[in-house]
Amino acid sequence: MRTLPVLLEKEFRLFFRSPFLPKVVVLFPLMIMLVIPWVTTLDVRHIDVAVVDGDHSRTARRIIHKIEASEYFSLRGVEADYAAALRRLEAGEVDAILEIPYRFERNLTARSSEPVHIAANGVNAIKGSLGGQYLAAVVRESIAERIRELGGEDSAEGLVVVQNRYNPTLDYRFYMIPALMIMLLVMICGFLPALNLVGEKESGTIEQINVSPVGRWSFALAKLIPFWVIGLIVLGLVMIVARLLYGLAPEGSIAAIFLAAALFIFTMSGLGLGIANRSANMQQTMFVMFFFVMLFILLSGLVTPVESMPRWAQGLTRILPPRYFVDAMRALYLKGASIADLWVNYAALALFALAVNGWAALSYRKQL
């Protein structure tokens, strides 16, 4: 432990002397935060719709009107028959067709009407399925209104009011920004320590360290601590950007966020170090790291919700540290949860941090 300050001083000196690293840890997060929230949106807008109106009733006009008025849809024309509309769908001019059958309104009150037919282009699965659902919602709404006007009883759908809690406008950005923060921590705190260590292997400098009396824990800590500090600074930086640029301030306490982030950073940097200890060169390190990062990003609920995964995959996410962090970050940021609410996540992250760092320190061998 006596040598730890010496090693740390060297690490920081080399970090700031590098022509590349200090810039990367500032510019890379800024780039990500400035650009990615605008482009990774799952909100589908401007769905091109063709309507086949076989009814020409007030209900039909109301539906068409609603489609025209909505910013989710662009009405590309009202066709005389389905075949004409289908040709436009095939040509790619429209994403969805809404067909209102003959005598739709008249049969409405009798509740025996032929159903409204929606055909959506499924090539772009997200646009197709969301477009279809949006259209169905518009039709349901119009029908309910019409039935009320006609003095009929309120249909059940009219009573269903969906309100999105915690992210009232369902702004996808608010969902993505905490996820981006996590990705940044994965990249910076996972890759940098790994590359740093394997760089010492490639340049041969580690041989000089290995023949010195430096202890395993001092060595491991000297490699980890700089990236803990850098990770927390980067997190602070992106939180400020999120607040200033996107108006997203954490609902929960900042201390709780930093505690969760610190535990996660310990885990990631320990993982990077352990992998570098066991690899001989950059390629090996990078490849194995990418493997883990892919798993972490795709299996942790970062982009797709864990709940929609198959059961076995949900089980798998439980052994991945980011799952607990993703969960905690969203709850802290959007729901204003407290450490007490999330104690399971904190405990899991702390366990991962201990286990991974223990493994990393033990996998450091002075002998080749």
Add this chain to the structure above:
Amino acid sequence: MVGDVAIRVEGLVKRYGAVTALDGVGFEVRRGELFGLIGPDGAGKTTLFRLLATLLTPDAGRAEVDGCDIVREARAIRSRVGYMPGRFSLYADLSVEENLAFFAALFGVSVRDNYGLIEPIYRQLEPFRTRRAGKLSGGMKQKLALCCALIHRPSVLLLDEPTTGVDPVSRSEFWEMLARLRSEGISILVATPYMDEAQRCDRVALCDRGRLLAVETPDGVVASFDGVLYALSGREMFGLLAAARAEAGVEACYPFGAVHHLRVAREFDPERFRRRLLAEGFHEVGIRRVEPGIEDVFIKRMEHE
């Protein structure tokens, strides 16, 4: 048990998969001795150094450095040994003085403590104190590496090909420094592929393909050469090599600098050979008796293996 032995190696074996890098090597380096390991690339020199520096563990055999076993007492060895790997392995982005201060601090000493030991070497580096180590010339890098390996005043110095890739003047200076360090009582094991450097050692070990061929003083090595040696020169060097190899009394012929060395049988008549070569159309043929060097011994020993 320490006594006057700095390094004791007994039956050391190291394998990398199917390759045997060291095949039962044994020798001793006395305290205060400058001991040379001479051998071509792939002889196992680097493996031996890594074993002695505790970077590797042997598959069989044992070794002691400064009285400490390289496996059981690896920790103790690390603070008593100065190791300079064959490849430059200081921090290229740290300056000369930062590297030195860093390695001193790692061993828990300050540069000032042992400055006297490195002063003659470091004086030459002084003008480049603030230059980054990666930007030094090859010779300067080696001097800095030697300073860093010495800064904790080790009792044993392990130098793996310290002069490879260094210009002749710097090489010569480097060996002068080693002689001075020996006079300070530091035992030195140094590897080199240059036969001329062997002459500067107290004793040398000739090694090839993981085995030691001989352990001797440089003069003893040369004296052990029991053949007759001639140097052959001429205008058509390549043709001469083939002609000499075809000659009956010639045991071996190999290029040696600007001439060919011929190891010959007792009954060999150089003058008759020269006249015949001239008659065969070779020009400016010269042949003269020469004293063997370590390299000649080495080549002969390698043939007998």
